[in-house]
Amino acid sequence: MDDLARDLAIAPVEPINGAAELTPSWLQGALRAAGYDVTITGLEVEPIGTGQLSVSLRARFDIATEVSGLPRSVVVKIPAADAGLRSLMSQAYLSEIGFYHELAATVDVDVPACHLVTAAPDGSSFTLILEDMAPATPGDQISGATVGEVAQAIRNLAGLHGPRWGDPTLRESRWLRTQGEASNASLAEVYPLLLPQVAERLGAALSPEDHATLQEVATVLGAFFKARSHRYSLIHGDYRLDNLLFGPDERVSVVDWQTLAVGLPARDLAYVIGTSLSVADRRAAEGDLVRGYWEDLLRRGVTGYSPAECFDDYRLGMLQCPFISVLGMAWGTPTDRGDAMFAAMISRSCQALRDLGSIALAAAGVLPQGPSLKCPARYEFRQALSSGRATLRCWRTHISGKSDGKGVTADAKFTSDAKLPARGAVRCACLTVRRELKHADCAIDHARGGHGNTFDIRRSFLVRRLVENRLHG
Numbered sequence: 001m002d003d004l005a006r007d008l009a010i011a012p013v014e015p016i017n018g019a020a021e022l023t024p025s026w027l028q029g030a031l032r033a034a035g036y037d038v039t040i041t042g043l044e045v046e047p048i049g050t051g052q053l054s055v056s057l058r059a060r061f062d063i064a065t066e067v068s069g070l071p072r073s074v075v076v077k078i079p080a081a082d083a084g085l086r087s088l089m090s091q092a093y094l095s096e097i098g099f100y101h102e103l104a105a106t107v108d109v110d111v112p113a114c115h116l117v118t119a120a121p122d123g124s125s126f127t128l129i130l131e132d133m134a135p136a137t138p139g140d141q142i143s144g145a146t147v148g149e150v151a152q153a154i155r156n157l158a159g160l161h162g163p164r165w166g167d168p169t170l171r172e173s174r175w176l177r178t179q180g181e182a183s184n185a186s187l188a189e190v191y192p193l194l195l196p197q198v199a200e201r202l203g204a205a206l207s208p209e210d211h212a213t214l215q216e217v218a219t220v221l222g223a224f225f226k227a228r229s230h231r232y233s234l235i236h237g238d239y240r241l242d243n244l245l246f247g248p249d250e251r252v253s254v255v256d257w258q259t260l261a262v263g264l265p266a267r268d269l270a271y272v273i274g275t276s277l278s279v280a281d282r283r284a285a286e287g288d289l290v291r292g293y294w295e296d297l298l299r300r301g302v303t304g305y306s307p308a309e310c311f312d313d314y315r316l317g318m319l320q321c322p323f324i325s326v327l328g329m330a331w332g333t334p335t336d337r338g339d340a341m342f343a344a345m346i347s348r349s350c351q352a353l354r355d356l357g358s359i360a361l362a363a364a365g366v367l368p369q370g371p372s373l374k375c376p377a378r379y380e381f382r383q384a385l386s387s388g389r390a391t392l393r394c395w396r397t398h399i400s401g402k403s404d405g406k407g408v409t410a411d412a413k414f415t416s417d418a419k420l421p422a423r424g425a426v427r428c429a430c431l432t433v434r435r436e437l438k439h440a441d442c443a444i445d446h447a448r449g450g451h452g453n454t455f456d457i458r459r460s461f462l463v464r465r466l467v468e469n470r471l472h473g
Contacts, residue, residue: 015118015127016078017086019045019057027059030129031070034116039064049138053089053258053331054079058132074115077128086124091177092258093119093126098175099257100128107234108159108300110253133253139241141341144348145276147285149252153244153272154293156252161233161265162300170234170262177261178232188221191323194330198346201334205343206350213350213359217322220362224319227362228264231305231313237261238324239268240275240345259324266310269293270317271324274349282352290314315356321349 013033016022028040042062049056060073079086079093086093100114112131119126139145145153164170171178195214198206206214236243237259245253273286294310325345332338353359 013116013118013127015120015125016076017125018078018081019047019055022057022059022076022078024061027061027076030116030118030127034129036067036070036115038067038070048075053085053092054256055081058134071132073132073134075112075130075132077126077130079125083124089258090124093124094175095177095260096257097126097128098173099260103164103234103260107163110156110159110251111257112253112255130255133245133247136245136247136251136253139244139246139276141241141275142337142344144278144344145241147277147281147289149246150273150276150285151289151292152246152250152252153239153276154269154289155296156254157236157239157268157272158293158296158300160236160254161268162297162302165233165265165297165300165302166231167233170232173262178263185222185225187323187327188218188225191221191326192218194326198326198329198342201329201339202343202346205339206347209354210347210350213353214322214326214346216359217319217353220319220359221323224316224323224362227316228313231264232262233265235261235263235265235268237263237268237320238328239272241272242341244272264313264317266313266317267320268317270314270352271320273314274318274321274352275325275345277348279348279351282348283355286314287311312361315358316361318349318352318356318358319362321352322346325349 013026013030016026022043022045024040024043027043028038031038031040040061041064044060046058046060047055048058055078057076057078058073059076063070063072077096080089097117097119100111100117104111104114112133115129115131117126117128139149170176192215195218198214199211236254236257238256239254243254243256245255247253269290273282273289277285290311291307294305294307297305297310325342329338329342
């Protein structure tokens with residue numbers, strides 16, 4: 001990490017640490033170092049947003065003579081004013097300057113053009129001079145986004161993930177963080193210690209069910225960070241509305257690369273869907289959104305990745321939402337708007353975790369070994385199963401049975417929480433789950449309430465959730 005900062009410190013301009021240091025003479029020297037032969041005759045500086053971990057400033061300037069390719073305003077991004085926080089954030093700062101210095105040109109994601117990047121040798125101080133994206137405006141994390149806006153953001157996201165998909169050189173980087181590293185393990189240990197703060201600050205803004213879900217997340221974070229390490233690319237890590245600039249012509253630009261890492265790409269996908277859309281919109285659109293993302297990946301050359309695997313990764317990646325939200329609350333300065341924002345993000349994503357069975361998916365890994373299951377063990381499935389006009393989208397059951405080390409054979413009673421055109425009961429006579437095949441055949445009697453006529457359905461469906469966190473064995 002320090003090597004990268006030292007490389008960047010070669011630029012003949014010192015990074016600045018506050019708005020007062022952004023003077024006409026400093027900006028003139030910085031732009032000249034970036035290759036613009038400019039003389040600045042006037043400068044106006046205004047803050048952008050309320051940055052807590054770093055500060056963004058818009059600099060509008062007058063020049064003596066026109067310079068080709070030089071805009072009349074730029075955004076200057078600098079570290080937080082507090083020296084202690086700057087030291088704490090040095091890794092994050094290096095991630096952002098490293099992205100612009102080494103990686104931005106290797107991907108196809110829409111980002112502001114970078115005119116200059118420089119940093120102190122230890123990474124605790126940096127300065128970026130970036131393209132001013134006005135009139136583009138950031139999304140509103142509290143009110144959320146439309147399905148169309150999220151679809152635009154996802155198309156851009158595929159441009160980040162696709163070009164470096166499975167690129168082994170990413171893991172050779174001297175500064176990029178990797179999913180599953182010791183640093184993530186430490187954060188997994190810190191997460192539950194922060195939950196009392198969440199409960200105190202958000203209180204009734206979250207439902208009791210949401211608070212319970214946050215506690216459950218703590219039990220699987222370690223497994224989440226290590227899961228599916230064979231599937232990786234560059235990930236933004238905080239791909240949400242406040243970090244997306246929506247401009248004309250459906251352009252979506254991404255800012256704030258301080259959480260850049262190498263990891264499961266669907267973490268970004270789940271994060272933007274789970275924190276941006278209302279529960280109703282997500283439930284209605286997530287299948288199409290994930291499918292669109294997968295198709296964009298294929299267009300960018302990704303192979304050997306099925307739509308079913310993509311949706312399963314999306315389910316797992318939803319754990320990114322509460323993890324980042326809780327850490328963000330702890331690191332940021334408390335504000336009313338900040339608390340409202342985190343409450344919205346956590347509430348939306350906790351419901352998504354429950355809908356998708358993400359916690360159990362992370363906990364499962366493999367089926368339990370041993371001669372028997374002394375249940376009850378709870379399994380949950382999410383798969384559209386159609387019978388005529390009826391579509392059952394969420395299945396819940398309690399299963400008891402035995403394991404031979406290869407799978408579980410069990411008797412089960414299923415109910416559906418979906419609203420059917422003809423409401424009735426659904427039961428499964430026998431279910432066999434095999435760790436290798438991942439498929440189960442079941443005979444289902446669907447009793448159509450009030451009509452007395454029954455019919456059989458026999459079909460194979462993908463087991464989406466294998467084992468919940470707690471198995472009594």
